Amino acid sequence: MICDSIADTVGRTPLVRLRHLTAGNGSEILVKLEGHNPGGSVKDRAALSMITRAERDGRLKPGGTIIESTSGNLGKALALIGAARGYQVILVTDPKAAGSFLNYVTALGAEVHVVRKPDELGYQLPRLVKVKELLEKHPDAFWPDQYNNPDNPRIHAEQTAYELLDEVPDLDVLIVAVGTGGHISGLSATLKRELPRITTVGVDVVGSAAFGFPYQPWEMRGLGIAFPPGNLHAHLVDKVHPVTDPEGFATTRLLARAEGLLLGESSGAAVFGALHYASLHPNSRIVAVAPDTGVNYLGESFEDDWLDERGILVQMKERDLFTVEGLLAAARDPEYATVLLAHTPEARELRKSA
Ligand SMILES: Cc1ncc(COP(=O)(O)O)c(C=O)c1O
Structure with missing residues (x-):
């Protein structure tokens, strides 16, 4: 093949x-x-789907930036496909992520931010707050928003x-x-x-x-x-x-x-x-x-x-x-x-x- x-x-x-x-x-x-799958998880499918749709409808431009909150696998998938397609990938994660994740995504050139302070429901909402902050700094970036993006299911x-x-x-x-x-x-x-x-x-x-x-x-x-x-x-x-x-x-x-x-x-x-x-x-x-x-x-x-x-x-x-x-x-x-x-x-x- x-x-x-x-x-x-x-x-x-x-x-x-x-x-x-x-x-x-x-x-x-x-x-x-x-x-x-090449990135080692089911999330390769969702990442590919969300990126491809965003490219088609202009939310993601050539050489653009992808910003996402992830506990691991979606980040790996975005880093992999992002590298193959020439995007800058910025990921927000937390200390619960598997140790291998950080090595994997940085090897593929992604930038990682680790949110260390949980709220009473853990890290998911603080991670989203950090994503919003990064999106203000990179207003043209594409945020896949895996929790709500219909291209995931x-x-x-x-x-x-x-x-x-x-x-x-x-x-x-x-x-x-x-x-x-x-x-x-x-x-x-x-x-x-x-x-x-x-x-x-x-x-x-x-x-x-x-x-x-x-x-x-x-x-x-x-x-x-x-x-x-x-x-x-x-x-x-x-x-x-x-x-x-x-x-x-x-x-x-x-x-x-x-x-x-x-x-x-x-x-x-x-x-x-x-x-x-x-x-x-x-x-x-x-x-x-x-x-x-x-x-x-x-x-x-x-x-x-x-x-x-x-x-x-x-x-x-x-x-x-x-x-x-x-x-x-x-x-x-x-x-x-x-x-x-x-x-x-x-x-x-x-x-x-x-
Ligand atoms: C290892 C693993 N299991 C299960 C899931 C849940 O999949 P979904 O987000 O499609 O519900 C994920 C999603 O990131 C995952 O990485």
Whole structure:
């Protein structure tokens, strides 16, 4: 394959069937490896989509500047595509970002500002304040605004969903970790139209307010947000599974050791959600999206000391989450039950019969 730009290598990611982390009841979990994108995550698709649209409608001029708030992967994607297309990229992040992120984006020539003072809801709003300040200094800059830009979900509706339908036309369930809501909203829009019987499950981290639950801090990176994002189209989501840090980290580690899948923390959370769903629904075909590669977190979430410093290792021990058998038992009986969203026909039926 000869490409004119690294941007042409975004997409067409593979699916891998889980062989050891399974419910053993005829259900099948396929994991879509978005870490195979050139920047190592699902965010390459959103970055490419938002940049391309801004170029077309003149919001981003040749040689222009891109400014964005990011906890990691969107920044990597913007730095990569920005370098390939000749833009200056300025990123605003916070100390929770994976250590590898700063090295990656600076290697690609991006400028990084780290916001060190959280407010009562963490770093997301202070990061946006810094973005606004930078935009005043660079009035011609393009701000993708990943939380609200419709070109974020649009690429998943127009491209990622059709990749999935080509590979798994008889998909029963889609399980997606939620951050901005971009990939769950875009994928669900197309898949619900093409496969009306599909169930979509949003995996959130306990503490995230994406679906309106009360905010409290968490440790996993990539998923979770302190406020419901504009790009989360909750009417397209049937169920929400709040996954705890120990459940997500334990699954991430066992995906690596038992399956040879070195994936990020939100992938672990999504697969934990998939294992729970599978345990309740024999013979279902489930796709869980793995948003990024575990290479992003080497020296962190795969290290006992890093988990211990955050109080997670001890919780993993208490719940026996170090073996496949222990994890599967936890997935059958997770710490938080899946929530059925009120707009779904199933919820309406339950209300009628109550
Ligand atoms: C590792 C990881 N997981 C999950 C997500 C959530 O994806 P979305 O923003 O499309 O909801 C992101 C988004 O940045 C991510 O980087």
